[in-house]
Amino acid sequence: MSQDRSRTTYQESAAGLARRALGALHGAGGTAMVAEHVESERDPGAALAAIRILGADVLAPAVLAGTAFHPLDAEAVALSFTALPPSREEPLPPPTGPEEPWLMAWRDWGTVTLLTVLTSGDTARTGVPRPTSPPAGVAAPRDGTGWADWSVRMGRLSALALPGLESPVHDAARGAPLALARGATRAVLRRDYPTAARIVRWLAWLHADGVELPLDPAPLVEHIGLMAGGDRLALDTAIARRLIDV
């Protein structure tokens, strides 16, 4: 029960941080929104966990809106890694290994890699952890089956769908735009809008990357944003819109 409660606390904190990131993306937030989030949160542990849950999305305003990346934000992100150190073990990709640690390893890789880009590699000063080599990837579905589960898994890695990141996961997305488009379609038809919003991030990223898509992502993003609420979903659709408009 206490685990459930802390889980809820983390999710609430993540929603609050998503709201701040959305504000920053729209140019309305403070200058150091990650640091402010940690300072304002009653439970600092939850605030730091929220950074790891959102992953590279806390850096999305700096990447996409070109807002200055504040050194205090870099310190806050770095602190989330020292306070909650990632597992040293290399997780095996699903279905060989459990999905959750593998997803977390990928999210961490995305956060650290993008942070290094934003701090111009000046990791010594900010205490930013060094980027490690990316975890093992999963191949995209090839034979017309398996697209549903794969697209949901890719959706859970939506924080990687940002400019400045390159990895086997990105190559897998490039190799399977139809699987992602089917996955987004399926999620919308099942009215699972949070999942749809996460998968559509990849479609938007592919669009920005110049990959030809089997559907127009713009009305799909608009539809998802209008059909459902939630801070994470709002952030996902806002990032997707930015990527499409680029």
Add this chain to the structure above:
Amino acid sequence: MPMPVTQTAHRITSRALTWLHSNREHSTLPPGTTAELAEPDSVYKPLGETALAASLVLREAVAGSTELRLARELLDFSWEQLGAGAMLHERLLRYPMMSDPLETYTHFARSGYRHEGLDRLLAHTTSLRSARAVEVMPNRRLAIANAARVGGFDQGDRAADWAALTRATWLGALPEPWLIDWMTAYHMTHTVFHLTDWGRVPADLPVELAAYLTDWLPAWIDIWAEIAEWDLVAELMIVGSSLPDPLCDPADWERLARLQHEDGLMPRDGHPVAGDAGERFAAHHHTTVVAAVAGTLAVSRTLGTRR
């Protein structure tokens, strides 16, 4: 590699035909039925649907001798119920603007059953501007065009403008695949049924429509299978078999085979199959017809009978 689908699909058709045959008395028209047909959908439509399935079994000729015999007997039975076409003739005399006599007749005409008076009357009614001006939904207009084509009533200047009819449908617009709903999905399946004459001419499906369906059918089959809309799922599988490059996922066929009852009944949805034989016939006849058609076309396409 396609053999498992071929075998599974054949077994589904065989069992469905057996059920349609052993339950055919439930589609007997009540005594005193006239061409007026106050409730055509309940007493008259099942006869036409059975005839459709049977006519496709004979047309594709990929079933065994037992299935071909069952199909022929089902057509004989249904044709006899309709007074060897006299009932359809009377109905068209009474309602000359209605298309259902033509659409029902087509399934028999496909297998060589003709009624002289009905032929003469249809040659007249289908030649009228009225026949094309009746206000119906775009996919229904394709149904009428295909019925005229199969019956041979589309000669010369009566030929349908298939491209224009297709453009007017939901599918013709290549709409956002994520906004389809249950009723629209049925409209879409029927657009494909009539454009391709139930898989006879897959090449008549415009290239861009075929590509669109190839992209999105798997997603639609997935979501409607999840909520156990078996009737629609089986219709979507017919669409898959009607594509120029057919789409027959072995997992879909195995699922359909598992759903089919031992006696051949194909349940329409996830609700328990209940009631007496008559009620079961009323509820599941359509889906069993769809299963027979789906199986027939999948066998034909996986064997490479059509290109």
